[in-house]
Amino acid sequence: MADRITKNMARNIYFGGSLFAILVFVGLTFDTVQKVPELSNDDQITHSVASGKNLWEVNNCVGCHTIMGEGAYYAPELANVFDRRGNANEEYFKSYLQAWMAAQPLPNNGRRKMPQFNLTEEQVNDLADFLIWTSRIDDNDWPPNIEG
Amino acid sequence: MKYSSQMVAKPYFIFALILLAGEILFGLILGLQYINGDFLFPEIPFNVARMVHVNLLIVLILFGFMGAAYYLVPEESERELWSPLLAKITFWVFAAAGVATILGYLFVPYATLAEVTYNDLFPTMGREFLEQPTITKIGIVLVVLSFILNIGMTVLKGRKTVITVVLLTGLIGMAVFFLFAFYLPENLVLDKFFWWFVIHLWVEGVWELILGAILSFVLIKVTGVDREHIDKWLYLIIAMTLVSGILGTGHHYFYIGTPDYWLWIGSIASAVEPLPFFLMVLYAFTMAKQRRIDHDNKIALTWAKGTAVIAFLGAGVWGFMHTLAPVNYFTHGTQLTAAHGHLAFFGAYIMILFTIIAYCMPIMRGRPHGNCLKAQAVERASFWLMVIGMLGVTFALTAAGIAQIMMQRWPETGALGFMATQAELIPIYKVRFAFGLMVFIGLLTYLYSFFVKEPETVRS
Structure with missing residues (x-):
């Protein structure tokens, strides 16, 4: 697998993937903070x-x-x-x-x-x-x- | 060693190893208290010993990371460290603050410690792993900032490599997420939610970047593999780490009062979390196979491969075991969690310290080709003692966890109470203690390997 992936591709997966994960996580954090008062x-x-x-x-x-x-x-x-x-x-x-x-x-x-x-x-x-x-x-x- | 300022790493490594000895010693005390509740009570109650055990762990890993960074960043950046003096001052400040805090835990009741450090004015104490008085936490921030400044300036002014940039990203992330330690809301659910921003996003996030960078540095040095190749693997590993690890925080949000969509998100994302560790195993073994040089320091490569394998087992396999929400419903907060925690921390964050120390300590002691064969043989024996010991501890705790679930969690009626269950588990805790003792003997063997004399011929 690793042979077909170049260093640049790997770097782009790193930046793109992390950014995606961070954005989703931040969004869910805001939603959770909104919902916790009622749940607790x-x-x-x-x-x-x-x-x-x-x-x-x-x-x-x-x-x-x-x-x-x-x-x-x-x-x-x-x-x-x-x-x-x-x-x-x-x-x-x-x-x-x-x-x-x-x-x-x-x-x-x-x-x-x-x-x-x-x-x-x-x-x-x-x-x-x-x-x-x-x-x-x-x-x-x-x-x-x-x-x- | 190419730059004299790399030498500042030495006291960091030595101190980390001293703290490790303390950490394991307190682990043994805790292991005995699991067998006999009267042991050292009331002199050192369980909660105090545990605080010392886990706080020593965190501090020793930080010392290890700092030592690793001070050693590898000048070499990677091809210049001297920005300020060796600052690194020396940081060492003594951190060491003094760490020792004072541990002594505070041991000799002052925790409530008194909270009172005399004005916890009421700025409450942050009393949460797992974040037990440090607020003043100590502020001290940690200052130490880490001065460390990052030193490393950051060296990186910026020198040659930038993927390894140093990834390392620096990890260190900055570590500093940023630690700031959540200062947020202590009145609502327990929010408290827990943001507490994991420090704990999970350190251990299963930014620390893995640091781990990957250190591992890559050692692999380049002892295998001579092309840097392009190393960089690609490193990017792939940390990509998988962050993609799975950030949303994987959700596996802690199943049963603490957070919304139920976390049951799905946490399960799915964290099911991928073993993947970066599996890649790390492939990485270490592929690089070893493709090596272009046969470095005389064989033990460093052993530690590097061991780190990848045990981290994969501890963090990957043992983590996956209970990461799916329906499974976690029964395993949450049992000895199974303890089993996972022990092997994951040992494999990922203690063994990487042994790896970097195995590579650079001989160089700093004037042995560029590694220690002599006899010293390496002793170190290899300690490798197996510690690895088998930790695996034994893990298997014992896993057995204890499964037994605990069967007796206390699973039955809908007539379940055994917590204390009665724990009494039933004592024979298993005895096995755990025996393996814990093996780990400690392994560490003593390891420390002894530093004192094995070099033969005259090698020295000349």
């Missing part, structure tokens, strides 16, 4: 959800967990943790998360350990709000089942 319920990002996301970041939660499948693979998926542990009740989920965060690290021998982050009650509630908001993102029905 952007209007429901309250101060508490935003603050929960910040806590998620500054405590490096993604260093062990995944969220919508991205992150480390050491600890459970959390984009659907509200569906899994929340009993379809926001207040129930918040009290669950308060107890869970306070109990860390669990004393079980050999079990993977989550550090104690010493978050305040308000911070844990913010984190819960962020995870509840995340659980409602339209992510093409992922994960396949409740276990994440």
